[in-house]
Amino acid sequence: MQIQSESKPYDSINVTPMLDLAYVLLVIFIIMTTASVQGLSIDLPKPSNKPVTEKHDLKIIQILPDGSLHLNGAGVSVGELEIQLKSALARDPKTAVVLKGDPAVNYARVVEVLDLTGAMGIGSVGLITARIGN
Template identity: 65%
Template sequence: MNVNTDNKPYDSINVTPMLDLAYVLLVVFILMTTASVQGLTMNLPKPSNKPSTEQHEVKVVQVTPEGALMINGIGVSLGELESQLAAAKARDPKISVMIKGDPRTQYAKVIQVVDLVNKLAIEGVGLVTARIGT
């Protein structure tokens, strides 16, 4: 049975399903590109070509895989870390803090340390990284 009784060829194509798909893809694209990602604001030190002759105190804060904190190899709580860093900053305003997070630790613990350092207004902040495989 032939439904088309006119025996004329179709002279138009129904593009409604294609437009629906295009609109859905456009909406998905807009949502994905405008989704804002929360980030950290850190004031990183600027590199200098001049050799530095100044010696400043350096504290290494390590976050273990279990989430414990260590400062220069000695285990501390978050409150003790804050008091030690505040005391060190009082002794040397240009103190440097290196934050070393274990790859297996919870990211939130490292963020707590970064927030603490920002709260104490310590400008010399560094994140210790390791090469893959070491």
């Protein structure tokens, strides 16, 4: 009895090993990309070493949780705040304002004070923030 060996050409290609390789490469790419994002280097601006010789008036506006306003520790209304800021601007046109809003205060109250300082032409307005958990 004679066995005939027939050699037929393959009519399809097995792509399973190629897909396995593609998935491994994809996983490696994802891991390397997320690892490189965590180590971003940022060039921050350097502070100048020149001492500041100019002294300008600084007004601290606090907004308490109930919405009341305090200017440098004294309670004021919106009208009184405007009058005191105008007199401070008349004495020193470069008067700076720092706004400290309580986290529980309505945000509209903070915007109202910011609009007031903007309408008065105060050029330097800062916001005091605190780290969460401190």
